[in-house]
Amino acid sequence: MPQLALDIGFLTELHTLQKPVKKGVVDAWRKFRELSLPQLLADKGLHVEKLRNALDPHIRTIRISGFWRGVVLAPESGETFVLLKVLPHDEAIAWGSKQKSSINRVTRAVEVRDAGALEELAPAVAELEIPEKPPLFSDVSDGDMRKLGVDDDTLRRVRTLNSLDQLEMFAPFLPADQCEVLMFLATGWPVEAVWSDLVAHRRDETEEVGADGFDEAVRRTPSRMALVTATEDLQAMLDMPFAAWRVYLHPSQQNVAYRSTYWGPAQVSGGPGTGKTVVALHRVKHLLGRLGPDERILLTTFTNVLAASLRESLRQLVPDARLRDRVDVLTVDALAHQVVARPGGGDFQPLRGGEELDYWQRVIDEQDLPWTPQFLDQEYRHVVVAQGLSSADAYASARRRGRGSGLHPSRRPQVWQAIERFIDLLAAGKRCTYLQRAALAADLVTATGHLYRHVVVDEAQDLHPVQWRLLRAAVPDGPDDLFIAGDPNQRIYDSKVSLKSLGISVAGRSTTLRKNYRSTQQILQWSAGMLLGHGVEGLAEAEEDEALRHYRSALHGAIPETHEANGPDAEIRALVARVRRWLDAGVDPGEIGVATRFARQGKAIERVLGVEGIPVRQLRHDVPDASRAVAVGTMHAFKGLEFRCVAVLDVRAGAVPYPKALTPPETDQRQYDADLMAERCLLFVACTRAREELYVSWSGRRSAFLKR
Numbered sequence: 029m030p031q032l033a034l035d036i037g038f039l040t041e042l043h044t045l046q047k048p049v050k051k052g053v054v055d056a057w058r059k060f061r062e063l064s065l066p067q068l069l070a071d072k073g074l075h076v077e078k079l080r081n082a083l084d085p086h087i088r089t090i091r092i093s094g095f096w097r098g099v100v101l102a103p104e105s106g107e108t109f110v111l112l113k114v115l116p117h118d119e120a121i122a123w124g125s126k127q128k129s130s131i132n133r134v135t136r137a138v139e140v141r142d143a144g145a146l147e148e149l150a151p152a153v154a155e156l157e158i159p160e161k162p163p164l165f166s167d168v169s170d171g172d173m174r175k176l177g178v179d180d181d182t183l184r185r186v187r188t189l190n191s192l193d194q195l196e197m198f199a200p201f202l203p204a205d206q207c208e209v210l211m212f213l214a215t216g217w218p219v220e221a222v223w224s225d226l227v228a229h230r231r232d233e234t235e236e237v238g239a240d241g242f243d244e245a246v247r248r249t250p251s252r253m254a255l256v257t258a259t260e261d262l263q264a265m266l267d268m269p270f271a272a273w274r275v276y277l278h279p280s281q282q283n284v285a286y287r288s289t290y291w292g293p294a295q296v297s298g299g300p301g302t303g304k305t306v307v308a309l310h311r312v313k314h315l316l317g318r319l320g321p322d323e324r325i326l327l328t329t330f331t332n333v334l335a336a337s338l339r340e341s342l343r344q345l346v347p348d349a350r351l352r353d354r355v356d357v358l359t360v361d362a363l364a365h366q367v368v369a370r371p372g373g374g375d376f377q378p379l380r381g382g383e384e385l386d387y388w389q390r391v392i393d394e395q396d397l398p399w400t401p402q403f404l405d406q407e408y409r410h411v412v413v414a415q416g417l418s419s420a421d422a423y424a425s426a427r428r429r430g431r432g433s434g435l436h437p438s439r440r441p442q443v444w445q446a447i448e449r450f451i452d453l454l455a456a457g458k459r460c461t462y463l464q465r466a467a468l469a470a471d472l473v474t475a476t477g478h479l480y481r482h483v484v485v486d487e488a489q490d491l492h493p494v495q496w497r498l499l500r501a502a503v504p505d506g507p508d509d510l511f512i513a514g515d516p517n518q519r520i521y522d523s524k525v526s527l528k529s530l531g532i533s534v535a536g537r538s539t540t541l542r543k544n545y546r547s548t549q550q551i552l553q554w555s556a557g558m559l560l561g562h563g564v565e566g567l568a569e570a571e572e573d574e575a576l577r578h579y580r581s582a583l584h585g586a587i588p589e590t591h592e593a594n595g596p597d598a599e600i601r602a603l604v605a606r607v608r609r610w611l612d613a614g615v616d617p618g619e620i621g622v623a624t625r626f627a628r629q630g631k632a633i634e635r636v637l638g639v640e641g642i643p644v645r646q647l648r649h650d651v652p653d654a655s656r657a658v659a660v661g662t663m664h665a666f667k668g669l670e671f672r673c674v675a676v677l678d679v680r681a682g683a684v685p686y687p688k689a690l691t692p693p694e695t696d697q698r699q700y701d702a703d704l705m706a707e708r709c710l711l712f713v714a715c716t717r718a719r720e721e722l723y724v725s726w727s728g729r730r731s732a733f734l735k736r
């Protein structure tokens with residue numbers, strides 16, 4: 029039976045197609061399933077047509093609807109076709125006739141290059157040559173290139189290049205896997221690392237494929253070509269094109285997610301948009317497949333919105349509701365709440381917002397203390413709660429690791445007294461801090477026994493040690509106990525955690541993902557520029573900001589736009605104009621996000637967009653909302669989300685960094701540095717939510733985080 033596989037290039041452009049065209053794709057795909065090969069080739073409606081001047085004899089066009097045609101790769105023999113692109117008639121013919129397919133000698137996967145575009149671009153690329161620089165790949169031999177799957181045609185083109193800019197011009201048109209290898213080599217990766225990180229997983233060791241090997245070759249290309257077998261799956265892909273991750277996992281992701289067993293806690297890290305969440309979800313799917321009777325999995329993340337989004341993604345990835353019901357998708361706070369709500373747990377209301385500081389102020393006034401509320405709050409959080417200290421003696425001898433402010437040992441009893449008073453005051457009002465609740469939950473679980481067989485953690489970088497204690501207690505030590513996904517460069521709250529110090533060792537079981545699937549290279553590079561040279565402490569210690577330099581995306585687009593406005597009102601007016609241009613270009617309002625440092629500015633923006641008749645919604649980190657309206661929210665609320673177009677406003681000195689979010693350096697220099705870094709990461713997180721376009725504006729003096 030013939031079948032029509034889908035190329036990832038087609039899927040990534042799917043959102044630009046109108047509904048009738050998408051329906052045409054479903055109809056065409058059905059015909060491939062329903063007709064025999066001779067019937068298919070003779071079908072008048074589908075009109076499978078060979079192109080007269082095509083560079084590749086395997087290229088055909090098929091009719092999708094009206095003027096729209098699909099460009100298809102047809103096998104010489106065998107029955108698997110691949111849909112590469114859907115375009116208006118003339119463009120489809122022009123594009124199709126310039127493509128060339130081949131089968132990679134190392135991976136034996138199908139690859140397609142835009143041979144016409146590469147030829148046309150060559151003179152412009154040559155002009156970018158920097159005369160005094162050596163060739164880009166002068167230290168990689170032809171033999172190594174071939175071992176990594178780079179073929180002679182590609183080699184001939186790239187041998188003379190001597191700048192990354194030149195390679196990036198060619199990039200969208202080269203065979204994707206070869207291009208990825210070259211990008212990594214060009215950014216300084218040793219041949220051995222490229223081999224082990226990228227190529228080894230893909231290598232195929234079966235016998236030489238013959239002319240009839242095309243069907244198998246498509247099957248060997250799962251990270252770029254999907255064989256969809258059920259109509260519902262195809263429909264879901266067309267409705268949610270960005271859910272491509274359900275079918276296409278990069279071999280490096282596949283390798284992490286579907287490793288049979290990790291003999292202890294495992295960690296996956298990587299820059300924004302590298303698919304950490306996707307890998308975490310696939311890991312849950314893998315673990316579900318081997319779960320014993322009565323065993324359960326916890327999938328946990330940081331905010332309610334992210335938990336809701338994980339629940340939805342899991343629904344798509346694991347359609348069987350009975351299986352899915354064996355997974356609890358909860359924030360760590362919600363888990364703590366559930367545990368504490370059980371008999372014996374007490375009934376305390378957690379403090380919100382700045383309430384903690386008010387309580388500390390009260391203690392300071394009562395006891396006439398020389399410290400600030402921030403100092404006591406941080407001492408309590410980072411030393412007492414983090415280490416689970418419960419007596420004056422334990423505190424007197426505790427290490428104040430990570431604290432930058434001196435505290436003479438003779439003053440510790442006085443601080444402890446203040447802490448005791450703080451705890452009593454809260455208890456008297458039936459209140460607690462979130463961390464106290466997590467600590468209580470950790471104690472209860474330790475006493476009563478484990479809750480889960482596996483715990484999978486996403487957005488791990490922001491968890492506090494006491495939350496880790498709860499997660500550690502929730503699952504028994506052993507194979508596949510904890511699977512942890514996170515990115516230290518996206519830490520926006522003040523929890524600095526070394527997993528090792530918590531008894532969670534991921535040594536030998538830690539992987540870094542390198543390829544970004546979300547944002548264009550231009551957005552990534554621009555955003556990474558804000559962090560480079562500002563060393564962020566990794567979760568598992570060994571990671572450095574070296575990863576930042578290697579952020580890579582196969583997607584290319586416009587350089588982020590910056591705008592200096594003449595006052596706050598003018599800044600909002602400029603935003604309205606920007607949003608209108610996106611809408612006019614066909615971007616759905618629901619695919620636009622507007623981030624601000626403060627909620628009140630977001631409210632003003634919401635009002636103005638509303639008055640302008642643009643559908644708008646408030647983005648909150650506790651309430652999910654998928655309506656098709658422009659999402660306006662604080663930078664914090666954008667954590668973990670993504671939009672086609674993102675505007676970040678109010679990026680001015682005085683707002684980013686926000687002075688009140690910074691501990692005064694004279695109180696604690698180390699804490700000041702950490703706070704400043706968290707503010708930097710916050711802007712980085714907001715900017716890297718953009719898939720295609722990023723717009724950043726301010727009025728007055730620009731933020732010091734923005735480069736000139």
Ligand SMILES: Nc1ncnc2c1ncn2[C@@H]1O[C@H](COP(=O)(O)OP(=O)(O)OP(=O)(O)O)[C@@H](O)[C@H]1O
Binds near residue numbers: 304
């Ligand atoms: N192999 C893949 N093929 C296609 N798309 C992918 C793949 N892996 C991830 N994506 C897509 O890339 C985007 C980012 O993925 P994901 O949210 O998992 O990244 P992340 O590393 O968790 O990001 P962040 O840390 O910035 O929140 C998503 O739209 C996801 O669907």
